Amino acid sequence: MSWIKARPYVMIFPAILVFTLFFLYPIGYMIFLSFHDWNFVSPVKEFVGFSNFTSLMEDAKFLQVLRNTFMYSGLTVFLTISISLLLALWLNKKGAMYGMVQGAIFSPHIISLVSISMLWMWIMDTDYGLLNWFLGLFGITNIPWLTDPKTSLLSLIIVAVWKGIGYYTLIFIAGLQSIPRDIYEAAALDDTNRIRTFFKLTLPMLSPTLFFLTIIGLIGSFQVFETISIMTKGGPINSTNTIVYYIYENGFRFFKIGYASTAGVILLLIIGIFTVFYFKLLGRKVHYQ
């Protein structure tokens, strides 16, 4: 083979090597492990076929984990997007105050999740927390945010929304600013009211941004780990246990590597479906200029 023919392969070899070592191989190994029973140290990896999958599907705890994950992701993405869109519509103006507010709501995005989790554990503390003190002013007392299964998942969602809003708002503002001004002027001359302008012009023009943020948001929140690990450890009574935390628990605390790998395969499938969905819909329902 001549150098001319070989050159492209030589050029992409480093990238392929890194990709294989750190992406393909771990995924393959995870799939391999999902068919085995292994405790992380034993030299023997016992082949068990699909039994990991069947027992996972019969595991009531895992089903609750899945439900939690979907609930957490769905609500987080829905709330973050709705609030950010409203904020973006409000902040999409020139002026010192708007810039300041935008900066302020963006700041959580650059703080590490560990610090955020610690901060919110304190804010959400039942007895000494800022949140309950504030609600107390209105006569609402002692909500056990993180320690009651009824409110614990919601509490984590609040933290995720708080962290995400600034970033989403920024992307939405960028999206709003890319909409040509003269379209709005044409709409004004067409005597269009504000609500119709929003739903018929702004929202369709924002659809690529909206779609991008939804998918990125869903994929991101399916992988939630830090806040759970620090704030609730999946509790109380499994009420905040989501799939990544469940994988971590089984793998690195109970050393059921095969079982954890199986849950990993399922997470891979879910995210894979979202990704395929994303690329299938891209350019069809969504308007790109």
Place this chain on the structure above:
Amino acid sequence: MAEIRLENIVKKFNEDTVVKNLNLTIQDGSFTVIVGPSGCGKSTTLRMIAGLEAPTSGDIWIGDECVTHTEPGKRNIAMVFQNYALYPTMTVRKNIEFGLVNKKVPKAEREVLIREISDIVGLTEHLDKKPQQLSGGQRQRVALARAMVKKPKVFILDEPLSNLDAKLRGQMRRELIELHQKLGITFIYVTHDQVEAMSMGDQIILLDKGVMQQVDNPMKMYHDPNNVFTAEFIGTPAMNIVKRTEMDRYLPDLFKKAAFVGFKPEHALLVDEEWAISNYVIMESEILTTETLGAETIYAVRNEAGMMNIKSFTEPITNTKKIHVAVAYDKLYFFDIAEERIRHSYSHNTIPLSQVKKPALVGGN
């Protein structure tokens, strides 16, 4: 009635005064062209009429209604934007229909209107396409259709042809003139292109730096400019304007009170020898460049008064660089030190060119 009146209109952007105390009347049913160089305030004026900008002070009247504080959608105005401003997510049909839905026109009536309009502008087969599937000319037609379908009292066009190629521009120019005749409503058209202004308008408003320079019909504007700015803006190439002191050697005494002297490139004759005849300025010149445009030829020449453009309709001169430029006295324009026109008794006066003994012109066999 949709006569439009601007009264003492001032527009400032921060400290910048873009429009300075503008007073003008746009007659009902006229095709009025607002023309001027970039930054002269013409688009701002237009946008104030449309209601997209609020004047800093002054009033705008449409008919007998003061619309200074009326929302754009309530002014009964339709506008065609430079970049068309079509709604990109909607089909052509929805684009045209959008304003009608806002006006709560019943569906059956909308269908009829859309069919009529798309027939007029030739869009019937494209009704279900999105704007980005259309060519520039087709988008332009959608913009026109969207504006026309509302049956406005005033039709506003902001440099609508500047994104089209030369051939299409010529075609659209004719179509717009026809459209204006057919609709019989007031058209206000903004452009920086004096050719568009001259060819389309029945009234031209010439602006510079936010100040109105002249309002006239095209031929009056061409033949009888009020000042140096108008004289240089209308016509291609621009009028040759020379300091009177530079022209002294060529001019008799009676023109001495003018500060500037001008003549149109097409009014100069190129002759091959000194032409001893009264009533003509004769300037011995050298041809620097020759632009042959087919029907006409444009020469840049230099003489003791400076550089000048000469437009000639005879065959291009190729055999010599040395020629004489002759301009009849009655084709000279005079301006005072403030660049305002002096309507001299000598200009545009008595001696028609036909009565003057013609010398042999150079070229033109």
